[in-house]
Amino acid sequence: MPNVICPCGVSVPKGTRCDCSERRAKAREKQLDAERGSAASRGYDSKWRRESQVWLAALGEPLCACGCGRKANMVDHRVAAKGDEKLFWDRKNWQPYHTICNTRKAIREEGGFGRKPKVLQ
Ligand SMILES: [Zn+2]
Ligand SMILES: [Zn+2]
Incomplete structure (x- = not known):
């Protein structure tokens, strides 16, 4: 049985289909999954x-660290952890x-577009 070369570069027996489209679909799914988290x-x-x-409750009723005078309702990272678990x-x-304030800070730090702030309103 002669083999044919699929456009992806894999040689497959004539009459059978290369699994590259399936592999591509899987890779795409994986990527989507990574984007979703x-x-x-x-x-x-x-x-x-x-x-x-x-942690926040243990502080009592702390004010937002940015100095706006609002009562804090979440915890922010002083230094963005960016995947660093220890820092996180x-x-x-x-x-x-x-x-x-966190949404504002996230927009400032992350350039706003493309990345979602950690906490949405
Ligand atoms: Zn192929
Ligand atoms: Zn604030």
Whole structure:
């Protein structure tokens, strides 16, 4: 049985289909999944919400660290963790913040477009 070369470069027996379209579809799905955030990172989010709220509650009624005078309702990272888990969970890197100010800060730091701020209103 002669082989044919698929446009993807793989040689397949004539009459059978290369699985590259399937592979491509899978890769695309994986990418979409990564953009949506994996199941692990979704679990991470709920852990973060829980732990940061506990930390915030322990401070009493702290004001937003930006100086706006609002009562903080969330925890922000002084230094953006950008995937650094140690920095992310380092309480010394946490500060009380308000979602309004955080959204503004995220837009400023991340250039606004393309990336969603950590917390939406
Ligand atoms: Zn192929
Ligand atoms: Zn503020």
